[in-house]
Amino acid sequence: MMLVKIILTAIxxxxxxxxxxxxxxxxxxxxxxxxxxxxxxxxxxxxxxCINGLYYIDNKKNRAR
Structure with missing residues (x-):
């Protein structure tokens, strides 16, 4: 998942x-x-x-806690 974040940030x-x-x-x-x-x-x-994808990934991670 961290690699996806790096790629979405770099694009x-x-x-x-x-x-x-x-x-x-x-x-x-x-x-x-x-x-x-x-x-x-x-x-x-x-x-x-890309920013929308990053938000979705982070929001999904925060809801799982």
Whole structure:
């Protein structure tokens, strides 16, 4: 369970910081906005899902006590 928490914590960081050099090289438009802007907006949703998963794991652990 600890590994899942570490992975869920690392995904938003890698999404926003680690992938920027690779994503910034892509130039097409997605839904009328540059791909980099689309990537950052998608990162908000990915971060929300990861934090929601962490909350669910911790809340489930606290209810078991």
């Amino acid at each position: 938003p960081f890698i999404w926003t910081i680690g992938m920027v050099p690779f994503v910034n090289q892509v130039k097409p438009l997605v839904f009328g906005i540059p791909f980099f802007a689309f990537w950052m907006i998608a990162g908000i949703f990915v971060c929300f899902l």
